[in-house]
Amino acid sequence: MPDGQGGWKVAIPEAGFPAGLPRMMTVDISHLAENGLSRLRIRSNMEIFWDQVFVAQVNPDDQPRKSILPPHIATLRPLGYPREYSPDGGNPTLYDYHRLDQGIPFKNLTGNFTQFGDVRELLSDVDDRFVIMARGEEIALEFNSAELPEIPPGWSRTLVLFSDGYCKDMDLYTAYPDGVDPLPFHAMKNYPPGQPAPERARQVQLNSRRIVGH
Numbered sequence: 001m002p003d004g005q006g007g008w009k010v011a012i013p014e015a016g017f018p019a020g021l022p023r024m025m026t027v028d029i030s031h032l033a034e035n036g037l038s039r040l041r042i043r044s045n046m047e048i049f050w051d052q053v054f055v056a057q058v059n060p061d062d063q064p065r066k067s068i069l070p071p072h073i074a075t076l077r078p079l080g081y082p083r084e085y086s087p088d089g090g091n092p093t094l095y096d097y098h099r100l101d102q103g104i105p106f107k108n109l110t111g112n113f114t115q116f117g118d119v120r121e122l123l124s125d126v127d128d129r130f131v132i133m134a135r136g137e138e139i140a141l142e143f144n145s146a147e148l149p150e151i152p153p154g155w156s157r158t159l160v161l162f163s164d165g166y167c168k169d170m171d172l173y174t175a176y177p178d179g180v181d182p183l184p185f186h187a188m189k190n191y192p193p194g195q196p197a198p199e200r201a202r203q204v205q206l207n208s209r210r211i212v213g214h
Contacts, residue, residue, distance in 0.1 A: 111180025
């Protein structure tokens with residue numbers, strides 16, 4: 001953002017980026033707009049192609065209500081790989097959940113993964129206990145909509161799936177790219193962390209499904 005002296009200063013150090021497939025992302029700049037900000041500059045050391053940028057104004061008369069609905073069922077199980085396709089020949093591509101490939105030439109991380117079955121215990125809170133899943137697996141979630149409050153007249157409901165976790169790839173520039181360990185945790189300063197995860201003992205107990213990558 002402008003620094004008032006003809007130059008620029010950092011307004012948001014880490015705004016994130018639209019990782020993976022073409023997608024939309026949002027950045028909260030409400031605290032900047034309060035100061036009459038009219039210009040922003042986006043800088044990155046990554047190759048990112050921005051197709052469109054727009055600002056949405058917050059309506060102070062809108063008072064949204066938030067209801068948290070925990071999973072009624074959360075099952076870790078094998079799946080396969082949904083077939084990639086494009087309805088119109090362009091991006092972004094979609095994935096057909098009903099057409100699955102079982103064999104994909106991807107390596108697997110070596111380490112201990114979560115046992116198949118009910119994993120609600122690991123998904124109940126934002127903490128340092130994670131479902132550790134391998135490639136070609138899924139967490140099948142079901143929610144009981146009867147637990148939601150009724151929608152007042154003139155209102156609408158938007159459903160948002162909130163998730164908290166880490167994704168580890170096998171890039172050559174990733175620390176320890178061939179194994180699950182060391183496990184991450186929220187308070188770590190960087191990765192790899194300089195100390196074991198605080199929930200390490202419980203993670204070892206819950207994650208006893210050994211996979212050797214190849």
